[in-house]
Amino acid sequence: xxxxxxxxxxxxxxxxxxxxSIMGAGLEKLAGGKMQGILQKLTxxxxxxxxFGTLITGVIQSSAGTVVICVGLVNSxxxxxxxxxxxxxxxxxxxxxxxxxxxxxxxxxDSLILTLIQPKTFAPxxxxxxxxxxxxxxxxxxxxxxxxxxxxxxxxxGMSLMDTGVSPLRESAAFQELFVTMTNPILGxxxxxxxxxxxxxxxxxxxxxxxxxxxxxxxxxxxxxxVLGAHIGTAFTPLLTIGGSSKDGKRAALIHLYFNIxxxxxxxxxxxxxxxxxGIPMWGDVMNKSSIANxxxxxxxxxxxxxxxxxxxxxxxxxxxxxxxxxxxxxxSMPVLDERLFKSPAVALQxxxxxxxxxxxxxxxxxxxxxxxxxRMDEDVVSAIDVRENLIDRMEVDISNYLIKLADxxxxxxxxxxxxxxxNFVTECERIGDYAVNIKEKAQELADKEVxxxxxxxxxxxxxxxxxxxxxxxxxxxxxxDDARTASQVExxxxxxxxxxxxxxAQHIKRLKDGVCSxxxxxxxxxxxxxxxxxxxxxxxxxxxxVGMEAGEDYDSHTLKNMMHHNPTxxxxxxxxxxxxxxxxxxxxxxA
Numbered sequence: 175x176x177x178x179x180x181x182x183x184x185x186x187x188x189x190x191x192x193x194x195s196i197m198g199a200g201l202e203k204l205a206g207g208k209m210q211g212i213l214q215k216l217t218x219x220x221x222x223x224x225x226f227g228t229l230i231t232g233v234i235q236s237s238a239g240t241v242v243i244c245v246g247l248v249n250s251x252x253x254x255x256x257x258x259x260x261x262x263x264x265x266x267x268x269x270x271x272x273x274x275x276x277x278x279x280x281x282x283x284d285s286l287i288l289t290l291i292q293p294k295t296f297a298p299x300x301x302x303x304x305x306x307x308x309x310x311x312x313x314x315x316x317x318x319x320x321x322x323x324x325x326x327x328x329x330x331x332g333m334s335l336m337d338t339g340v341s342p343l344r345e346s347a348a349f350q351e352l353f354v355t356m357t358n359p360i361l362g363x364x365x366x367x368x369x370x371x372x373x374x375x376x377x378x379x380x381x382x383x384x385x386x387x388x389x390x391x392x393x394x395x396x397x398x399x400x401v402l403g404a405h406i407g408t409a410f411t412p413l414l415t416i417g418g419s420s421k422d423g424k425r426a427a428l429i430h431l432y433f434n435i436x437x438x439x440x441x442x443x444x445x446x447x448x449x450x451x452x453g454i455p456m457w458g459d460v461m462n463k464s465s466i467a468n469x470x471x472x473x474x475x476x477x478x479x480x481x482x483x484x485x486x487x488x489x490x491x492x493x494x495x496x497x498x499x500x501x502x503x504x505x506x507s508m509p510v511l512d513e514r515l516f517k518s519p520a521v522a523l524q525x526x527x528x529x530x531x532x533x534x535x536x537x538x539x540x541x542x543x544x545x546x547x548x549x550r551m552d553e554d555v556v557s558a559i560d561v562r563e564n565l566i567d568r569m570e571v572d573i574s575n576y577l578i579k580l581a582d583x584x585x586x587x588x589x590x591x592x593x594x595x596x597x598n599f600v601t602e603c604e605r606i607g608d609y610a611v612n613i614k615e616k617a618q619e620l621a622d623k624e625v626x627x628x629x630x631x632x633x634x635x636x637x638x639x640x641x642x643x644x645x646x647x648x649x650x651x652x653x654x655x656d657d658a659r660t661a662s663q664v665e666x667x668x669x670x671x672x673x674x675x676x677x678x679x680a681q682h683i684k685r686l687k688d689g690v691c692s693x694x695x696x697x698x699x700x701x702x703x704x705x706x707x708x709x710x711x712x713x714x715x716x717x718x719x720x721v722g723m724e725a726g727e728d729y730d731s732h733t734l735k736n737m738m739h740h741n742p743t744x745x746x747x748x749x750x751x752x753x754x755x756x757x758x759x760x761x762x763x764x765x766a
Contacts, residue, residue: 223260366403
């Protein structure tokens with residue numbers, strides 16, 4: 175094997191991997207957001223998950239890619255851990271499509287039709303047409319189609335180069351000896367794992383094995399361990415993406431790993447058990463591209479069939495590896511809303527209120543987690559905010575639907591009014607959660623641009639965070655315990671926060687003019703101030719409604735707040751003065 179063959183092999187591998195990459199990227203772009211929508215909607219049963227996991231992986235040509243998407247959906251709470259199991263098992267089957275396409279290179283014959291359907295004939299034509307689409311056409315959809323065709327052509331061109339590069343190995347005594355040692359199953363599995371981990375694709379590693387089959391040295395006994403090792407190796411790619419994922423996101427990636435490891439070990443044990451008892455007739459037969467592709471597909475399908483009746487075992491194993499504390503399980507649970515309680519409206523209302531309390535606590539918790547991210551980014555916290563926000567959104571829908579159905583029952587005037595107020599509270603809480611996400615996104619923007627706030631701005635934000643934490647605590651406590659006295663403390667604090675935000679805005683604009691802060695941080699800082707102001711406004715709306723309900727007045731929150739401002743009570747003024755000492759005087763000291 176001379177230098178020409180070595181460079182041909184290396185160039186072939188490079189083109190093969192690059193072709194797979196750009197073809198997969200093109201398919202993913204063409205699918206757009208539909209791919210995640212399909213994963214979300216069509217996984218109601220394990221077998222459906224298997225089917226759609228297979229189809230989607232067949233489209234994007236990457237089981238790791240499907241599992242990474244799956245981890246993202248589980249991480250965000252869109253898909254449950256149980257739903258992900260079927261998709262993950264199907265991903266292993268879908269990834270064998272590449273090998274089945276490559277097997278067409280084994281087609282031989284003198285007829286025009288057989289010549290035309292060989293990849294070495296049509297691949298360059300497909301690549302040429304794809305290049306025209308990709309380079310000269312502006313339409314985004316057609317450009318994506320061109321990228322897919324270009325990637326397809328490059329993939330098979332690389333395959334052809336690999337075949338050329340490995341052709342001298344047919345006569346190599348050293349290579350023959352190497353493949354004799356591959357009959358050791360442990361060594362074969364390790365080779366499959368290492369190669370797949372390095373090139374990040376089981377399809378690619380099996381494709382390389384198919385290229386080596388042209389040497390006539392790849393036998394069933396050497397191929398099966400390598401293929402099973404490739405299954406295990408492909409499970410390590412999603413593990414690289416779980417930093418900052420929620421616990422369920424980590425579990426989804428581990429399900430992929432456990433499925434591939436356990437399935438491969440069981441299959442390997444079965445194959446060698448049969449060989450050492452009754453024998454396998456094809457054990458020493460030379461494999462071609464078609465037979466290797468079939469082994470790749472069959473092992474994936476058999477592993478899926480082994481786990482299909484007991485797919486819950488994988489979820490439980492992942493749960494045991496990454497367990498939840500009792501507190502976390504409670505924190506991430508959905509509230510129970512039982513429609514059978516409509517017969518007792520008072521009880522149903524209390525159940526709905528408990529759910530809204532839980533929602534308000536989660537929204538406040540997200541705000542408390544988001545603001546420190548402006549000073550120090552933490553991907554684990556970002557993931558936790560995303561999971562909780564998804565729960566808040568789901569709770570808004572569930573609670574609102576429950577209350578609307580409850581409103582259709584025979585309710586008294588007081589109960590009807592409470593239903594209306596709870597619907598208003600649901601809206602206020604959901605918006606507080608949205609603003610927490612906005613702050614988190616601003617923190618991510620800072621991290622992406624690798625910029626930070628000045629020391630003075632950081633001190634101001636800490637002071638603002640303290641005020642925000644205080645108003646959220648007062649609001650959630652007042653709502654949970656129906657405490658009008660606590661609720662009356664919210665409006666004076668909201669007024670102080672408005673003044674605080676206005677002064678901080680003026681201070682920061684001055685720093686921007688003086689060049690103390692950059693434009694990037696300046697825009698983010700001003701956006702954060704706006705979000706904080708809106709959060710305190712929603713807290714004020716909730717508290718004003720609580721005060722009005724206690725007083726028996728049917729005023730809207732804005733009218734009630736205006737009355738508080740224009741006719742402040744002694745208690746209101748005392749609370750305002752205390753808030754001014756807590757937050758405005760420290761700000762003056764910072765300004766000095």
